[in-house]
Amino acid sequence: MGANFSTSYYYDYADTFSSQQSSSRVLTFHSTAKWKAHFDASKQTDKLMVIxxxxxxxxxxxxxxxxxxxxxxxxxxxxxxxxxxxELMEVTQQFQVQAMPTFILVKKGKAVDKVAGARKDELQKLIEKHRK
Structure with missing residues (x-):
């Protein structure tokens, strides 16, 4: 169960989308090592990451x-x-996640904001704030 996922770098959810398929992706990690490699690489960019x-x-x-x-x-x-x-309890603990869903906004390897709960409007406001 799940063995197929452990070596997978990510899933591209864009193909389940009806509109703007080519430009949207949600990456899913199934391995702590793969996540760590991706996270470490992201520290070199200014790109906002929403986890x-x-x-x-x-x-x-x-x-x-x-x-x-x-x-x-x-x-x-x-x-x-x-x-x-x-699946990735170690990563969850690193970010001190206590409730689901929790959204952590990260830039250059540092958490810049956090939304706990299904709070769409608040999350959107924070994405707008930090995306530039």
Whole structure:
């Protein structure tokens, strides 16, 4: 169960999208080592990263899923990452995630903001604030 995912770098969710497919991506990590390599590389850029800490059993996370896909289509200069808290517990603990969903906004390897809960408008406001 899940063995196919451990070596996967990411999933490209854009193909499940109906509009603006080519420009939107939500990356999903299934390996702590792959996540760490990606995160370390991101420190060299000014690109905003929005990390969505989620769980398959979480109702509010499921509610936010299409919203995150929409944001990924709208804010193509922002990187959207999805991390399953049950799968990558070490990463979840590093970011001190206590509730789901939690969205951590990161720039140059540093958390610049955080939204806990399915708060679409607040998350959008923070993306707007930090994306430049």
């Amino acid at each position: 969505d800490f989620t769980a398959t059993w979480c109702g509010p996370c499921k509610y936010m899923d299409p919203i995150i896909k929409d944001f990924a289509a709208k804010y193509t200069e922002v990187e959207f990452i999805k991390i399953d808290v049950d």
